[in-house]
Amino acid sequence: MATTTAAATPRKELSGPQWVARFPTSTSLDDLAPPFRRNVGEFISAIEVAGGTVRVSATFRPRERAYLMHYAVAVADGSIAPSRVPSMAGVDIEWDHGSDDKSRAAARRMAVGYDIVYPPSLDSRHSERSAIDMTISGVRNKKIRNAAGDDIQIKHDSDLHRVGSSYGVQKLRSDPPHWSDNGL
Amino acid sequence: MAFRTLVGTLALIVATTCAVAGEARSSAAFIELRMDGARTLYTTQRLQRGAHVVAQYPDSRGRPLCCVSLKVLGARASSHRVSDLRFERPVFAYALPGLPAASALPFVGAALVGSRSERKPAMPTVCASSEGLHLLQRSGGKPGAHLYMELGYGVQPSCDEGLLAQFD
Numbered sequence: 001m002a003t004t005t006a007a008a009t010p011r012k013e014l015s016g017p018q019w020v021a022r023f024p025t026s027t028s029l030d031d032l033a034p035p036f037r038r039n040v041g042e043f044i045s046a047i048e049v050a051g052g053t054v055r056v057s058a059t060f061r062p063r064e065r066a067y068l069m070h071y072a073v074a075v076a077d078g079s080i081a082p083s084r085v086p087s088m089a090g091v092d093i094e095w096d097h098g099s100d101d102k103s104r105a106a107a108r109r110m111a112v113g114y115d116i117v118y119p120p121s122l123d124s125r126h127s128e129r130s131a132i133d134m135t136i137s138g139v140r141n142k143k144i145r146n147a148a149g150d151d152i153q154i155k156h157d158s159d160l161h162r163v164g165s166s167y168g169v170q171k172l173r174s175d176p177p178h179w180s181d182n183g184l
Numbered sequence: 185m186a187f188r189t190l191v192g193t194l195a196l197i198v199a200t201t202c203a204v205a206g207e208a209r210s211s212a213a214f215i216e217l218r219m220d221g222a223r224t225l226y227t228t229q230r231l232q233r234g235a236h237v238v239a240q241y242p243d244s245r246g247r248p249l250c251c252v253s254l255k256v257l258g259a260r261a262s263s264h265r266v267s268d269l270r271f272e273r274p275v276f277a278y279a280l281p282g283l284p285a286a287s288a289l290p291f292v293g294a295a296l297v298g299s300r301s302e303r304k305p306a307m308p309t310v311c312a313s314s315e316g317l318h319l320l321q322r323s324g325g326k327p328g329a330h331l332y333m334e335l336g337y338g339v340q341p342s343c344d345e346g347l348l349a350q351f352d
Contacts, residue, residue: 069337076219077289111219117290118317124338174313174348
């Protein structure tokens with residue numbers, strides 16, 4: 001990413017809370033990349049056929065959103081000068097309001113709008129369209145058909161993880177709702 | 185001499201028992217600070233207004249320092265999903281006294297509810313996985329409480345995988 005200079009281009013829009021609603025997180029399976037999209041669909045269908053319930057909370061998270069969240073915090077807490085924030089194609093935001101106080105206050109309002117309580121990273125499997133956050137319930141002691149056609153009794157979480165894996169949907173054990181194409 | 189040794193041993197046992205009991209009475213909790221200055225406590229304990237909390241707070245770079253003593257202001261609707269991964273108990277959110285917005289950094293640290301030691305209590309560990317935060321507390325040297333806060337966005341992981349595996 002190229003860094004901006006202090007001179008703002010006229011078409012850029014100043015930072016502020018109006019940016020928060022832009023580049024929203026998707027909950028649609030259609031926004032996942034193939035073949036992960038199909039794999040997830042088949043896994044969810046198998047769960048639902050078995051009588052389980054799936055609630056999807058996130059699929060695709062645009063890189064633009066991660067960029068805005070990351071630098072909103074960095075500008076607000078003073079760890080980067082607003083004039084030094086790298087630009088991002090497709091995000092015509094001006095972080096520099098002409099004074100540090102105004103720039104940091106605007107960035108702070110963004111961070112509050114995003115509900116940030118811990119510094120966000122720039123990278124995520126969600127930005128690659130290769131991850132899904134979902135809460136699965138009602139499957140304990142039920143049989144779910146795996147990709148090979150075998151009915152697997154779900155006694156433990158690890159049983160469900162193995163079924164997911166058979167469809168190419170891998171569990172990241174450290175984050176309960178998170179599944180991806182490679183387990184990261 | 186033998187009597188003195190016996191008394192000394194008994195005193196040590198009583199002191200140790202009291203310390204363990206005190207530790208057992210305190211319950212691990214998350215404390216969250218938003219950039220608007222709002223502070224929230226997440227705990228599996230049902231608390232009343234005025235309940236005593238000992239909590240970490242951030243230094244100027246967001247690193248945890250120990251500790252401040254706070255009192256619960258009241259119940260709060262939770263905006264983050266915090267779950268009890270180990271015992272699957274319900275988790276409650278409580279408002280704590282806020283900070284001036286201009287000085288508030290995003291921060292999540294550890295807190296103890298019902299702790300009697302205010303100076304340097306043994307605080308639970310808080311660390312990050314890819315999309316959430318873990319609060320890990322040992323009890324009697326064994327894995328005890330394990331709370332998880334789902335953030336809804338990616339963060340830089342900091343958890344030791346071996347430590348997390350112990351709490352699985």
